[in-house]
Amino acid sequence: MSHAIEFNHLTKLYTNGRGIDDLNLIVKQGEVFGFLGPNGAGKTTAMKIMTGLIKPTFGDVKIFGASIQEQFVQAMSHVGCLIETAESFQYLTAYENLQLSARYYPHVNGKRISECLELTGLTKFAHEKTKKFSLGMKQRLGIANALLSNPKLLILDEPLNGLDVEGMLDMRHLIKKLSQEQGTTFFISSHLIHDVELTCNRIGIVLNSRLVSVDHTEDILRNFSSLEHYFVNEVERNGRA
Template sequence: MSLAIEMTGLTKVYPNGRGISDVNLTVEEGDIFGFLGPNGAGKTTAMKMMAGLVKPDRGDVRLFGASVTDDFVNAMKHVGCMIETAESYPYMTANDNLKLFATFYPDVDQKRIDECLEITGMLKYKHEKPRRFSLGMKQRLGIAAAILSRPRLLILDEPLNGLDVEGMLEMRRMIKQLSQHGTTFFISSHLIHDVELTCTRIGVVYGGKLVNVDDTQSILANYSSLENYFVSEVERHARI
């Protein structure tokens, strides 16, 4: 398998001591990779470096072989992102928001916009304005924007945030559906149960360090649940 993501010695430490240090990680194409850790563990920092929004102190991230630091345009060519919050223009309709994002991509037409609204369950709200949307609907619109260009890799920071149970089920179904069509996912979350049900591989981040990476199946073969595994990893590393 070829690599979608390769992090080597990735380090970014803020003056308050938060951030991540010396993360080495590879994610293969086709993986649904779950980046799991408590709030403040460094998940968003790592994802911002992957998306080129923050410069690392040391180390590098390669996406499909291209360095985010040295070859940003090629690295991001096949990548869709939703980091921290799904941003949209509140007084433009959902459709007009996506039309605006579509201007960045040569081959995204109205048919593709409708397709993305359909995939995310937002087609029926296409003429409504996001200022009236719930947090979950804003998240879905953010994902519709992230998949417009048919990316090979989707970087999603807490994509299940603010979704009701039905929304979570739909989001999980959508991730699995896109994954079957070859999309690789890198998803951060603190919602352990959803990561367990969605992700094929899992990395645990604690105190700015990547403490373990394993296949979901082999974790569940040794632990009764991902939550038990996570608690035991955190306890083990809290003692070190």
Template sequence: MEKIVEIDGLTKVFRNKRGIHNVSMTVERGDVYGFFGPNGAGKTTVMKIMTGLSRAEKGKAKLFGFDVSTQYEQAMAKVGVLIETAEAYTYMSGRKNLELAARFYPDLEKQRLDEVLELVGLEKYQHEKVSQYSLGMKQRLGIASAILSKPELLILDEPTNGLDIEGMVQIREIILRLAKEERITFLISSHLIHEMELMCSRIGIIYDGKLICEGLQNELLAGRFDSLEELFLYEISEERRGVAHV
């Protein structure tokens, strides 16, 4: 299977001593990879490094075989990104925001805007100002902007954070639909383990800045655990026990 994301030994420590330590992970083509961990575990730091928004002290990040730090344009050419909150001009309509984003892609076909609005379920609300959008609608608009260029990899940081149950279900359905219809590979971070369980084929668990578990969800559970929650609690317990014995 083709490796889309290759992270090798990423390390970055902040002044408060928090950060990430020797993180290595792989996302293969076709994965819906759930990058799971508590708030502050290091998920966003890893994502910012792999998208060039931050620099690691050690280690490498490759996308599609290109080193992000030395071959940035090639690495990011087929990547869509939504990190932290979805930003938009609230005084403009959803469609106007997408038209503005489309200017970065001169070869984009005109009907692509209609396609992404339909894909994320905003076609009925495309002419409303973003100031009138709910949080879930803003997240959907952010995803629409991220997929405009038909990326092969979509990196989403906490896409369901702050949403109500209906909003979470809508975002989950959009991700699964894009994975099937647009054949997009996903790297999704979250601290909501139930959401990860419902939509992700591969799982990586990060805790205290260290990746402590990674693999296909069905293989990780494999009759040993009834849920990802049980797996997570077991891995955390083992990690703490290991730290205690150091």
């Protein structure tokens, strides 16, 4: 199995001491990788570096073998992402917002836009302006936008934010479907640990800017009653260290 993501000594430290310090990690193609940690641990910093939104102080990230710093266009050519907040043009409809994004992808046409709206449960709202959308509907649209180019890797920061129970179930099903049927790789950060447990097949925990543990979900659940208990144990153990 080839590598979808390679972190090599990735470092980005801010004056307040937060950020990422010497992060080394490999995520294989087709994996659904959960990236967990307390607030301020460095999760979003790592994801912003992966997508070129900020530059590292030291180190690099390779996506399907291409360096984010030296081969950015090639590295990002197979990536879809949703970082922090799902934004849209509120005076445009859901379809029109995706149509605007589709201009960056020559191979994306109206059929693909409609497919992404259907995948995220927005078909019946396709021609409504997004200013009327709830937080959960905006989140669905953000995920539809990330799916638009049919990427090989999806980087999702809090993808279930604002979704109701039905929406969470739909997104879990979608992630598993794309991973199993198309070999899509997912790198997911979330505070909803139960959903991560049910969705991700490998887990990494970052604490105080450093990656402190990486393990397969099935192995974690052999030794702990839930991913939540494992997470709390790792935070307490490494916090003391």
